[in-house]
Amino acid sequence: MLTMNDIIRDGHPTLRNVAKEVPLPPSIEDIQILESLLEYVINSQNPEVAEKYGLRPGIGLAAPQINVAKRMIAVHLHDEKGVLHSYALFNPKIKSHSVEKTYILAGEGCLSVDEAIPGYVPRYSRITVQGTSIDGSEVKLRLKGMLAIVFQHEIDHLNGIMFYDHINQNDPFKPIEDAVPID
Numbered sequence: 135m136l137t138m139n140d141i142i143r144d145g146h147p148t149l150r151n152v153a154k155e156v157p158l159p160p161s162i163e164d165i166q167i168l169e170s171l172l173e174y175v176i177n178s179q180n181p182e183v184a185e186k187y188g189l190r191p192g193i194g195l196a197a198p199q200i201n202v203a204k205r206m207i208a209v210h211l212h213d214e215k216g217v218l219h220s221y222a223l224f225n226p227k228i229k230s231h232s233v234e235k236t237y238i239l240a241g242e243g244c245l246s247v248d249e250a251i252p253g254y255v256p257r258y259s260r261i262t263v264q265g266t267s268i269d270g271s272e273v274k275l276r277l278k279g280m281l282a283i284v285f286q287h288e289i290d291h292l293n294g295i296m297f298y299d300h301i302n303q304n305d306p307f308k309p310i311e312d313a314v315p316i317d
């Protein structure tokens with residue numbers, strides 16, 4: 135199982151490179167990597183397991199964060215209605231997005247960034263994502279709210295982008311135009 139020792143930190147070059155498309159159908163090795171990403175996120179949300187292995191809780195993880203420069207992400211979170219959204223995707227791509235933006239009032243964090251970096255991170259409110267799941271099937275997702283935010287955060291990792299790249303350096307908490315904040 136993955137632990138924090140497997141997660142590379144800001145400053146490591148892999149976090150700033152563009153990750154490579156995963157050849158499909160995926161190899162056994164690539165399937166095992168993607169499964170390990172989802173397993174980390176699930177484990178990190180289990181208080182006993184997180185405590186035992188010192189896991190920082192996460193709702194998403196991208197392969198570059200474990201120093202694998204391949205286009206794979208895992209997302210696992212319950213929405214405000216308590217509905218579980220759990221995805222492990224090869225080659226995820228944002229196909230379309232709203233004009234409207236959103237941002238988390240508390241800002242964002244990252245398992246690859248040990249210190250807090252305050253500020254609003256503008257994201258699209260709604261996105262359509264296409265990708266390939268572990269069983270090889272094509273997936274098309276229409277996402278909004280926190281789910282849309284986490285997918286944008288993880289897909290940024292595949293393109294060498296960190297959340298703080300989006301923060302207004304002159305005024306980190308300047309309200310974002312045409313944006314609806316979420317708590």
Ligand SMILES: O=C(O)C[C@@H](Cc1ccccc1)[C@H](O)SCc1ccccc1
Nearest residue numbers: 191192193194242243244245246284287
């Ligand atoms: O480092 C990662 O990619 C995991 C990120 C994902 C993320 C951060 C901020 C906003 C959306 C997604 C975090 O470690 S997950 C930590 C976390 C936990 C609960 C709610 C928000 C963020």
Ligand code: NI
Nearest residue numbers: 243244245246
């Ligand atoms: Ni991150």
